[in-house]
Amino acid sequence: MAKNQRYTNALHISVTAPRDIKSGDPVRVGSICGVAQIDAKSGEKVTVWLDGSYDLTVTGAIASEGMPVYITSAGALNTTAAGNFLFGVALGTKAAAAGPVEVAPIGYTTQTAAGV
Secondary structure (H helix, E strand, C coil): CCCCCCCCCCCEEEEECCCCECCCCEEEECCEEEEECCCECCCCEEEEECCCCEEEEEECCECCCCCEEEECCCCCEECCCCCCEEEEEECCCECCCCEEEEEEECEECCCCCCCC
16 A cells, blocks of 8 residues: 555545635635635635535526536636636526525636636
């Protein structure tokens, strides 16, 4: 067995919080997208789960399951690709106002901000 292994599947990891984070907040750190499991101040370590699905507040209409959900640099979720990063996919539908919808984070990705 490798003695240098840190995580078995690397789906529940610890990263440095890019801003003050509350448990349940969507988090993007570089190419990592997930949901915080604990509170953390900016610069502290925060446990982030990259798998599962979560009821998260998203701004913008979601007409069908599987639509992309984007994250802003401030950590807000919306349906606007331009200038934002893909965070995950919607597992439900909702009207245009900000409101909860089930979202599955994408975990690891290589991307740049859309429309930049």
